[in-house]
Amino acid sequence: MNMRRPGLIDRCIAEFDAALRTVAAAHPAGRARPQATSAQEPLTASERDLAARLMRVNHAGEIAAQALYRGQALVAGDAALRSALLQAADEEHAHLGWCQERAAALGAGTSRLAPFWYAGALAIGVAAGLAGDRRSLGFLAETERQVSEHLDGHLQRLPGQDQASRRIVERMRADEQAHRQDALARGGVEPPAPIRQAMRLASRVMTSVAYYF
Secondary structure (H helix, E strand, C coil): CCCCCCHHHHHHHHHHHHHHHHHHHCCCCCCCCCCCCCCCCCCCCCHHHHHHHHHHHHHHHHHHHHEEEEHHHHHCCCCHHHHHHHHHHHHHHHHHHHHHHHHHHCCCCCCCHHHHHHHHHHHHHHHHHCCCCCHHHHHHHHHHHHHHHHHHHHHHHHCCHHHHHHHHHHHHHHHHHHHHHHHHHHHCCCCCCHHHHHHHHHHHHHHHHHHHC
């Protein structure tokens, strides 16, 4: 029997399965969680609450990142690009586990709106992918740039003594920056200013809502 290459329908079925696993399952990290380099001082109740909310926001952002990557990969015209996008999603899957574990350790759950974040980001990823491979890569690079800025802000807000959370965020930021550089090296084209502004607005809506829910 001849084996056929997976087509769009097959990929859609695979994406549905991936979506269910991303939004509804526990996330084993797969990669060792970054460890604090020194003993951590106890957090006050307000510091613990702040750190927990920020890690919940980061988890929601990683839910969206998985959907963006996979949405772009779903419609990518080039097989090598599709493979690279799925590899990047796999590499960043550890972020989900790290954020989930840390939020739980701080006494908080993850965002109850995870299915909404995933669905919206998947649609955006598909739209970016349909614009062409170079524009899709440019969209990815811009996304990672904005995410890095967002993580910089969290490093400023996290309690100084919460070394466990800070090490996670620092490692996440390094991974995002590496994926941005890879996207640019592959020929990514910067999105127009209105698209960049819309991306920033959508990010602010998600992070503001996920902070509370």
